[in-house]
Amino acid sequence: MxxxxxxxxxxxxxxxxxxxxxxxxxxxxxxxxxxxxxxxASIGSAGAQTSGKEGTAVAIFAGGCFWCMEPPFDKTEGVISTTSGYTGGTTANPSYEEVSAGGTGHIESVKIVYDPSKVSYEELLHVFWRNIDPFRKNAQFCDTGSQYSSAIFYLNEEQRELAERSKAELEDSDRFSQPIVTGIFAAAPFYPAEKYHQDYYTKNPNRYTFYRWSCGRDERLEQVWGDEAGGH
Known part of the structure; x- marks a missing residue:
């Protein structure tokens, strides 16, 4: 044109x-x-870390809702930190929703970093046992599902032996008529839970107290352990 x-x-x-x-x-x-x-990759690497810094050691326990398992260890002299998280499953970097829905294989747990010169693994086991119901399979108190199982995750052979010995001593003590179903497993990658779950009992004291009471946790602990029952 x-x-x-x-x-x-x-x-x-x-x-x-x-x-x-x-x-x-x-x-x-x-x-x-x-x-x-x-x-x-960074998150996965961090989640897999189960060893402590030099001069510290790590213990991993599961006793139902991780909100309730932080306080007794935080109050134990020699404990440096507690972290709520998920372990024992096959899903990498799981979310709370995924774990709660089941199918990941993970259990709500707490990772404890401690100073072994101030508190021993045996003492931590003592605290652990007295804060759980060792007779309930795939459940703890009002929470049901395999994600609320009670378990000990050992990080080395010494921890395994001590965990098995502590369980055997309770079984042989004749204080219980029911079998102890708490599992003892080799430690798997530990994935920290979402930030809002960490130190929940200090961030949300009223909600935490109501949850613990409504779940009947302390009442059941007293039934199982009497005067030795763990506190909140």
Whole structure:
């Protein structure tokens, strides 16, 4: 048509346009995907860590709702920190919703970092036993499901032997008429629970107290352990 001209970009211009388009694709799709992979790897690595820093040791116990298992250990002299989390399953980096729904194989647990020069693993076992109902399978107090099982996860041969010995001593003590069903397993990767679960009893004291009471935890502990029952 008269008066109109057709613009045909040269090779340099086309290369520049293609480079910009490629950069947009990298920024929009490739970079986020790469960062996600890095983050996933970092979380998985952190979750798998079950050893403590030099001069400390780690213990992992499961006794039903992890909110209720932090306090007795936090009050134990020599304990440095407690972390609520999930372990024993096959799903990497599980969420609370996934674990609660079942199917991940994970159990709500607490990871305890402690100073072995101030508190022994045997003493931690003593605290653990007296804060659980060792007779309920796939449940603890008002919470039911395999994710609320009671268990000891040992990190080395010494812990395994001590855990098995403590269980055998309770079984042989003739104080109980029911079999103890608490499991003893080799430690698996431990995945910290969501931030809002950590130190729940200090962040939400009223809700925690109501939950613990409505669940009948302390009442049942007194039935099982009498004066030795763990506190809250």
């Amino acid at each position: 008269a008066g109109l001209s057709t613009y045909i970009p040269d090779k340099a211009t086309r290369r520049g346009t293609e480079k910009k388009k490629g950069a947009r694709i990298l920024k929009r799709y490739v970079f986020p995907f790469t960062l996600a992979l890095i983050a996933f």
